[in-house]
Amino acid sequence: ITDGIWYYEMDPTDGHLIRQYKKAFNYFAIGNSLTTHPVIDGIWWGNWGMAASTRENDFVHKVCSSLEQNYEVHSNAIYYTSWETAADRNSQLSILDPYLTADLDLVTIQLGDNITGNFGTLTSDYQNLIGYVRSKAPNAQIMVIDEFCWPNGTIQQAQQTASSAYGADYISLAAIQNINYKVGAATVAGDDGQMHTIYNGAVGCHPNDAGMQYIADQILQRITVKK
DSSP states (O other): OBSSSEEEEEOTTTOOEEEEEEOEEEEEEEESTTTOBOOBTTTBOSSBSTTOSSGGGSHHHHHHHHHTTTSEEEEEEEEOHHHHHOSSGGGGGGGGTTTOOTTOOEEEEEOOTTOOSOGGGHHHHHHHHHHHHHHHOTTOEEEEEOOOSSOOHHHHHHHHHHHHHHTOEEEOOGGGOSGGGBOOSOEEEOTTSOEEEOOOHHHHTSBOHHHHHHHHHHHHHHOOOOO
């Protein structure tokens, strides 16, 4: 028996409640520092999306928090800049294997900000990445997220072309690619329980909490997977 959110397992003999549970929703976030970033002494202090003021305020955790209203959410996130910077990006695909399963409902791909070379293969590299995810997680809705920190038209075109080829949702961040959504020299929390001020210029180019909320909202608005 279900009310649309909770499922109730009833004893078939006398009808008493055995247990109640929510349907599972499985989310895997592939990305660079906007998605998740390890601690770097003196530069970044929390193992979550860089420049979010707290773990709960990065876009991955905001998506999960919203989904938890209706689902039992299981999520993973991977720091995957090795794909962005590799001379042969396809050589990095197998790194994703432990995370890509048939029961995934949503995969977000947020990559591009650290790409500075190997543009000749970029469109096919994005296509191969999306295709690899699709082959390993055939039931997942795939979303490709625009760059934020240093937008590049060549990268964005490759993202859009590859997304279209594989039926992935493309999320443009054009509306927030400005100083109002960059964190700058803000104060953020750390895994050490202390507050820290961002002084590194590259970190300061990342999205603030409002930017993270915008990204989360764009993802949530596009979710069509039904359990």
